[in-house]
Amino acid sequence: MTVLTDLTAHAGPTTTPAAAGAPTPKAAPAPAPASSIHPMVDRSRLAGTDAQSSAAHRVYEHLVALWAPGVIEAAQDLGAFAALTSGPATAAELARTLDTDPRATRVLLDGLHAYDIVERAMTEDGEIRYTLPVELHDVFSPGGLYSLAGKINYDRSLAWNAWRDLAHNVRTGARDAEGGHQLNQISEEEYTSLVRGINFWAPPIVSALADALREQGWSTGDGAKVLDVGCGTGIYSQLLLREFPLLTARGLDVARITPIAIRQAKELGVADRFEPTVVDFFHDSWGGGDLALFVNIFHLQTAESARELMLKAAKEINEDGVIAIADHIVVEDTHGAPGVSDGADAAGTGSVQNRFFRLFAASMLATGGGDAYTVEEYDGWLADAGLRRIALIDTPMHRLLLAKRA
Amino acid sequence: MTVLTDLTAHAGPTTTPAAAGAPTPKAAPAPAPASSIHPMVDRSRLAGTDAQSSAAHRVYEHLVALWAPGVIEAAQDLGAFAALTSGPATAAELARTLDTDPRATRVLLDGLHAYDIVERAMTEDGEIRYTLPVELHDVFSPGGLYSLAGKINYDRSLAWNAWRDLAHNVRTGARDAEGGHQLNQISEEEYTSLVRGINFWAPPIVSALADALREQGWSTGDGAKVLDVGCGTGIYSQLLLREFPLLTARGLDVARITPIAIRQAKELGVADRFEPTVVDFFHDSWGGGDLALFVNIFHLQTAESARELMLKAAKEINEDGVIAIADHIVVEDTHGAPGVSDGADAAGTGSVQNRFFRLFAASMLATGGGDAYTVEEYDGWLADAGLRRIALIDTPMHRLLLAKRA
Numbered sequence: 001m002t003v004l005t006d007l008t009a010h011a012g013p014t015t016t017p018a019a020a021g022a023p024t025p026k027a028a029p030a031p032a033p034a035s036s037i038h039p040m041v042d043r044s045r046l047a048g049t050d051a052q053s054s055a056a057h058r059v060y061e062h063l064v065a066l067w068a069p070g071v072i073e074a075a076q077d078l079g080a081f082a083a084l085t086s087g088p089a090t091a092a093e094l095a096r097t098l099d100t101d102p103r104a105t106r107v108l109l110d111g112l113h114a115y116d117i118v119e120r121a122m123t124e125d126g127e128i129r130y131t132l133p134v135e136l137h138d139v140f141s142p143g144g145l146y147s148l149a150g151k152i153n154y155d156r157s158l159a160w161n162a163w164r165d166l167a168h169n170v171r172t173g174a175r176d177a178e179g180g181h182q183l184n185q186i187s188e189e190e191y192t193s194l195v196r197g198i199n200f201w202a203p204p205i206v207s208a209l210a211d212a213l214r215e216q217g218w219s220t221g222d223g224a225k226v227l228d229v230g231c232g233t234g235i236y237s238q239l240l241l242r243e244f245p246l247l248t249a250r251g252l253d254v255a256r257i258t259p260i261a262i263r264q265a266k267e268l269g270v271a272d273r274f275e276p277t278v279v280d281f282f283h284d285s286w287g288g289g290d291l292a293l294f295v296n297i298f299h300l301q302t303a304e305s306a307r308e309l310m311l312k313a314a315k316e317i318n319e320d321g322v323i324a325i326a327d328h329i330v331v332e333d334t335h336g337a338p339g340v341s342d343g344a345d346a347a348g349t350g351s352v353q354n355r356f357f358r359l360f361a362a363s364m365l366a367t368g369g370g371d372a373y374t375v376e377e378y379d380g381w382l383a384d385a386g387l388r389r390i391a392l393i394d395t396p397m398h399r400l401l402l403a404k405r406a
Numbered sequence: 407m408t409v410l411t412d413l414t415a416h417a418g419p420t421t422t423p424a425a426a427g428a429p430t431p432k433a434a435p436a437p438a439p440a441s442s443i444h445p446m447v448d449r450s451r452l453a454g455t456d457a458q459s460s461a462a463h464r465v466y467e468h469l470v471a472l473w474a475p476g477v478i479e480a481a482q483d484l485g486a487f488a489a490l491t492s493g494p495a496t497a498a499e500l501a502r503t504l505d506t507d508p509r510a511t512r513v514l515l516d517g518l519h520a521y522d523i524v525e526r527a528m529t530e531d532g533e534i535r536y537t538l539p540v541e542l543h544d545v546f547s548p549g550g551l552y553s554l555a556g557k558i559n560y561d562r563s564l565a566w567n568a569w570r571d572l573a574h575n576v577r578t579g580a581r582d583a584e585g586g587h588q589l590n591q592i593s594e595e596e597y598t599s600l601v602r603g604i605n606f607w608a609p610p611i612v613s614a615l616a617d618a619l620r621e622q623g624w625s626t627g628d629g630a631k632v633l634d635v636g637c638g639t640g641i642y643s644q645l646l647l648r649e650f651p652l653l654t655a656r657g658l659d660v661a662r663i664t665p666i667a668i669r670q671a672k673e674l675g676v677a678d679r680f681e682p683t684v685v686d687f688f689h690d691s692w693g694g695g696d697l698a699l700f701v702n703i704f705h706l707q708t709a710e711s712a713r714e715l716m717l718k719a720a721k722e723i724n725e726d727g728v729i730a731i732a733d734h735i736v737v738e739d740t741h742g743a744p745g746v747s748d749g750a751d752a753a754g755t756g757s758v759q760n761r762f763f764r765l766f767a768a769s770m771l772a773t774g775g776g777d778a779y780t781v782e783e784y785d786g787w788l789a790d791a792g793l794r795r796i797a798l799i800d801t802p803m804h805r806l807l808l809a810k811r812a
Contacts, residue, residue, distance in 0.1 A: 036464040037443040037471065040765065042758040045802040049610045051541040052552045056606030057802060058442040059545055059554055062478055062521055063561060065443065065471035067765050070569030070772065072468055077573035101579025104771055108576050111768035114761040115468055135457040139465055146458045148465055155469060156570075163476030164566045167483035170514050173507025200462030204455045352448040355520040359446065359473050362517035365510055366476065396451040396463060 038116065040064065069155060071111040076152050080108070081140035084118065084132035091128065139200075145235075145267070150197025162366040169365050192256065195232045196264075198296075205295070205326045205395045206239040212391060212402060213244075213291075213322075221247025227289035227316065228252065229281050230297040234261035234274060236326070237293060241270040251276045252286060282308065286316040295326040296398075298378075299360070300370045307381045314385035314405070322404055323387060328357035328372040329399040331392070356397050375401070382406075444522065446470065475561060477517040482558050486514070487546035490524065490538035497534070545606075551641075551673070556603025568772040575771050601638045601666060604702075611701070611732045611801045612645040618797060618808060619650075619697075619728075627653025633695035633722065634658065635687050636703040640667035640680060642732070643699060647676040657682045658692060688714065692722040701732040702804075704784075705766070706776045713787045720791035720811070728810055729793060734763035734778040735805040737798070762803050781807070788812075 041057045049057075075081055083089065083097045091106035098105065109130045113120040119131040138144025140152075210218075218224070221244025228237035231251030241247050251261045251274060258276035265274035279286065282305075286292070292313045298306050313323050331354065357372035364370055375392060382389055382403050391402040447463045455463075481487055489495065489503045497512035504511065515536045519526040525537040544550025546558075616624075624630070627650025634643035637657030647653050657667045657680060664682040671680035685692065688711075692698070698719045704712050719729050737760065763778040770776055781798060788795055788809050797808040 036445070036447065036467045038761060039442070039758055040762045040803065041442065042800060042802045045610055045614070045800055048613065049802075050552075052544050052550065053606045053609040055539070055541040056545045056552045056554055059478065059523070059542070060557065060606065061442045062474040062523075063554065063557065064765070064769075065474040066561070066565065066569055067769060068468040068471040070572050071765070071768055072465065073570075074572035074576060078576055100576050103777075104576045104579045107764075107767045107771045107777070108572075110764040114764045117465070117468075133461070135461040136465070138458050139462045144458065146456075146462045148462055148469065151466065151469065155472070159472060160566065160570045163472055164479075164562075166476050166480035166514075170480060170484055170506050170510045173510045200459045200466065203459040204451055207454065208451070352445055355444060356446045358513075358516040358520045359470070359477070361513045362477055363470070363473060365513045371509075371513070394448060394451055396448045396455075397446065 036116070037065070037068070038114075067111070068115055069160075071108065071115060072117060073152055073156060075108060075112055075117075076140055076149070077156070078108075080105075080112075081132060081136070084130065085137045085141065088129045088131040090123075091130070094130070145264075146200035146203075148197055148200065150193040150195065152197070154194040154197065158367055159363075163363075166362070166366045174365055174368065192260065195257065195260065199233055199235045201397060202235040202239055202295075205398060205400060206236055206243065208393050208395050208400055209236075209293075209324055209326075210240060210243040212393065212400075218244060220245050224248070224291065225250065225289040227286050227292045229286065229292060229294050229313070231261055231276070232257060232295075233264045234276070235264065236295045238265055238268045238270050238274060240293075241273050242268065248273045249275065250287060250289065252279050252281050254278065254280075282312065286312075288316060288318060290318055290321050292317050292321065292323045293326075294324070298325055298327045298370075299364070299372060302370060303373070303377065306370075306373065306377075307384055310381040310385040310387065314387055319405070322402055325378070325401040325403075326395065326398045327401070328353075328360050329378060329392070329401055330354050330357050330372050330374045331399070332374055332376070351394075353394060353397070353399055375399075442522070443471070443474070444520075473517070474521055475566075477514065477521060478523060479558055479562060481514060481518055481523075482546055482555070483562070484514075486511075486518075487538060487542070490536065491543045491547065494535045494537040496529075497536070500536070551670075552606035552609075554603055554606065556599040556601065558603070560600040560603065564773060565769075569769075572768070572772045580771055580774065598662065598666065601663065602670075605639055605641045607803060608641040608645055608701075611804060611806060612642055612649065614799050614801050614806055615642075615699075615730055615732075616646060616649040618799065618806075624650060626651055630654075630697065631656065631695040633692050633698045635692065635698055635700050635719070637667055637682070638663060638701075639670045640682070641670065642701045644671055644674045644676050644680060646699075647679050648674065654679045655681065656693060656695065658685045658687050660684065688718065692718075694722060694724060696724055696727050698723050698727065698729045699732075700730070704731055704733045704776075705770070705778060708776060709779070709783065712776075712779065712783075713790055716787040716791045716793070720793055725811070728808055731784070731807040731809075732801065732804045733807070734759075734766050735784060735798070735807055736760050736763050736778050736780045737805070738780055738782070757800075759800060759803070759805055781805075 039061070041061050046054050046057060078098050078100060080094060080098060083094060089097070091109050092102050094109065095102040095105040109118060110120070112118040113130065117136065119133060121129055121131070123129050139146060139148050141147055142149040224247055226237045226240060226247060226249040228234060228249055228251045231237060231253045234251040237249035237251060241249055251258065253261065253276070255278045258278055261274070261276045262271065265271040277287070298309070301309060317323060331351070361372040378401060379389055383406070386406050387403045388406040389401060389403050393400040445467070447467050452460050452463060484504050484506060486500060486504060489500060495503070497515050498508050500515065501508040501511040515524060516526070518524040519536065523542065525539060527535055527537070529535050545552060545554055547553055548555040630653055632643045632646060632653060632655040634640055634655055634657045637643060637659045640657040643655035643657060647655055657664070659667065659682070661684045664684055667680070667682045668677065671677040683693070704715070707715060723729060737757070767778040784807060785795055789812070792812050793809045794812040795807060795809050799806040
């Protein structure tokens, strides 16, 4: 079988090696990456405007961010994306297909265009025709592997009200009767819908993980077994199976989820190497393995249950086993630097990842869930379990932490 | 009195002169201006990711834009900004002041920091302290001249539900029983609250207007009178009175609004030159003037009532009078260019102004109102009224159209 050696010795360009206990390296100021969110204020025309009016323009731009999910989700509700997947259309044509008001349909389409969701061009006949780019067809289709349909359903049924009422949960702390964090409020049906709606995160995370494993000598994955703990659809281990053709995987989740994982393993052609297993992963055995993979599992825990889960992982993996955690892992860099903002880039708000992690924590406060923990907290749980962090890798909206026995 | 001459001959650097009937100049591809909205996806880590997953990351970033008003409005609901206006605080200190949960308060503050609303720094004691920058103090205070408090109240009571249910209005066209546009749904109380909540737009618009008027020979405004039609708080004419110390203004609005305008004229020290007048501006006389100013009035009209209002304005202004319209004036540049997207900059979505105007039209579809009309539509109404456009000037979130008699 493949033996995993210490990744620190083989750190590639995307890897931030860090010995356990060593201080976390200070993040270099990142160049401001391009946002998908285009500005709605022409700041070049604000020169000379008084500071309060200018600041109010900035805050207003944040407040009207509400419009983006409003426009996109309305189009999904109406079936506009499904219709545009059949082919481009004018507003009048789409209104006939959807049985909607023509003028209002034009306003909706122009709004989608303002968010870069549909293309807008004048035809030879002088009409405006709207096109849904091909890479977005499956994003709005419930059946698409990287579909957001489930995420949109979740937003419609839960997120809008939860976010509008966030103040309530800040007052109460969103604690349950026993004083623990409020459990995720979503119903089983909503969870089943949501679980595929966040598959899209997987490709760049699996790509980063596979690169790190190849640097450790993994070639085909022969003899190695992945434990995909709380696997959901199983997308992470299933994509890993496609990277390593002799690897096998066990997907651990509850009974209502494993059928989804089985279906998807077939769809991805890896069903013969993907074994779904219904377990309570805090109390049942995981059956041993070489790589224990936790994606978006730790942020759902309390600090206490996170520590407990790490102890369990240390017991379950083989002697040379690796633990891989893809999650919202905040890297503070204020330590020892009084008066310095953390992770400050030119915009002063820290890395893209820290920013997303902190807002995701607010999202969990709104809708129920856990927290975005810092790398120091992860290091503490690792140390308690006799493990040490060997790498921390940035991905588009997560960080990937790798650990081995200390 | 000041005589206004044709602005076309004196076009300054911010002016796009355009003779009536002449084709609108094609907008040059704009450099992408900085957005206040920081990215939440580290796109540098998406290289090599498949097109669908990459596209889904982009759409997800739009969907979670919901979080920005959620975080900011929750903080306003809880009184967090009022408390931070008194001075910086740690999460624990603020939780004591607001009687909120300490952990949840920390999550909220970190969320505000992610949106660049509060600063976050470590103190000498190793605690994280949060500061509301001084230019934001009045932005969240109900009494601030450029306060967004009214806009936030409006969002809380109306916008969230209206946006979540946008699909309904796309189906029905948001028509009233007579088939006209649905009137603005907000109550009188909400309107009174909102009217001051959009004062912040005024300074850069008035600055652009004053520059254009100075180029025409206005120095003190001696002998000239502004008609501020649908004046609201009167902020536009009141700031213009401060630019031109001998100018006088008449603010035309309904009875429930004029007391607000009178109070604010006193606050700005121009009450002796600002005369509020309760009129139905479609049917009553405006009393004549040299500059008829319409800010955010035309977008509330139907095409029919916009044309009617322009006819009325032409009758009311003096022979050499100017009409100034600050509004959402879309400049299409697809005309005569089949297959070319309109106003496309590098991002492919047109100018910042067009993008905002189209989304504001969607906002009016959600909450009731009119439309974002194109400059060709304005030119048509002008021509019908014996007027011609003499300038079109970009401002941060509007365009300023100036017209005279043809």
